[in-house]
Amino acid sequence: MILETRGIGKTFGSVLALRDVSMSVTAGQVTCVLGDNGAGKSTLIKILAGVHRHDTGTLLVDGAEVSFASPREALDRGIATVYQDLAMIPLMSVWRNFFLGSEPRKGLAFDVAKARRVARDELRAMGIDIRDVDQPVGTLSGGERQSVAIARAVYFGARVLILDEPTSALGVKQAGVVLRYIARARDRGLGVVFITHNPHHAYPVGDRFLLLNRGTSLGEYGKGEITTQELTALMSGGAELEELAHELERE
């Protein structure tokens, strides 16, 4: 187990953003974090990513308790986060983006040849079919951009990959592409935390499912313990959906 939280919680002033959440991330497995808007998903991943410090409970990396002061510290422990609004520069080429902030050096210079080659090889190794690493990132589709960000995190030695709603802004086909790269990262032995509000995206690729609602955990389930229908029902509060169905029925 690489990453684990035990009864973790966070308050912002008088707002209880997260309360008593326990979850675990194992190498080569995908842990899905599911919940509606405002369920506390972002607060949880920001704690894992080192953006926020938790107030209660414990955060463990490799079994030892930690408290991250910055995203850099989390990154140094091998926890990489790919945010929805991606840290990519649209007007810069794929390879320049790939190495941004960690450019390989050759003497005083930026080893451009190596950067180009490695970016191309890494993307290919992840099965990402980019036409040309010289093209600006802005010309890539949403799914391709997510994939490049994932490949970058994998290349820079991430052991845990946190993906913040990577599929939410994508069409069905593009979402499928991203899910395939999540599986590929998992197969390369990374622990993946996949945040989503879509159980249909989570179920096929997930090994464990953490359900959040209004800042609290509705439980963590293994794949065998729950079905897609149950996930959907739990997430939205099944009763509420039924009520809505009644309400919307023609009179």
Next chain:
Amino acid sequence: MTGAQARADDRMADVGLVRRLLIRPELGAVVGLVVVFVFFASQSPVFRSPAGIANWLDPAATLGIMAVAVALLMIGGEFDLSAGVLTGTSGLILVTLATRFGFNVWVAMLVGLVVALAVGFANGLIVTRTRLPSFIVTLGTFLMLQGINLGVTKAITGTVQVSGLRRAEGFEGANALFAGTIEIGGTSFRVAILWWVLVTAVATWVLVRSRAGNWIFAVGGNEQAARAVGVPAARTKIALFMTTAFAAWLVGSIMALRYTSVQANIGIGQEFIYIIAAVIGGCLLTGGYGSAVGAAIGAVIFGMADKGIVFLGWDADWFKFFLGAMLLLATLANRLVRRYAEEVRH
């Protein structure tokens, strides 16, 4: 895998070459350069003679040094309105210290450099710390420097200019290095042209072949995203402001050594010319895109138009019209390129 690879390569062939050419930021400037050169060269034999070329390359060089530095700054997402006046400040410091306080020319130049770099550092620090638009911050320094230039010069000399640099110690050497001429095939070219080529070459190398270059594009393209992946955004921007200040010092010193006197109001209004040359060279006003070579070409277009209009015997007022037309055309071309580069394909 081989199948997929072949397919990928096929697709590269359709979009690759045309796109790569179109996406070059210098494209518009190169087209402009050819059109302007052909226009003037076809009408004026003097314009296309070696002496004529030396003549219009000279204003291109001093403007070009500034335009290249300003282009780097603009790619980094910032403006510097104080750059023009700072050339005056650097020149005034040099001539005043050398003629009124008995400094050696080289020492006076060093003092000018230190002051210029300090101004650049201050600009950068204020912009990065306060996150105020650099347009406002450097407008402030612009006005302050303008006041200092005039106020101090008047207080010391009682007039609005300092002169007499020729008699100062160390003038000969400095003059040869910064303001001299070189003979090529019987035509004498200003040595400033070499400085301009050197500055453009170094700037280009930094932009496309150094880590700092990657950071410059990134902080101009999306500062937040750049910072998120560990780019030292504030340091990059401060260095860019100091680079512009360095260029202002270089140009100010070249002009002071060449004319041996400096007017206290020199450089005012030039800041916009630098920005215009950079924009004609393909820099986006919004940052994150552009090239040093483009800005240098933008400066050549200026130099050609500036002198070419005189060679043709036209009224110099037409230069301003030409300037405005070039700027509009260049900005339109840049917008097309940017849209092309940013369009998302699904």
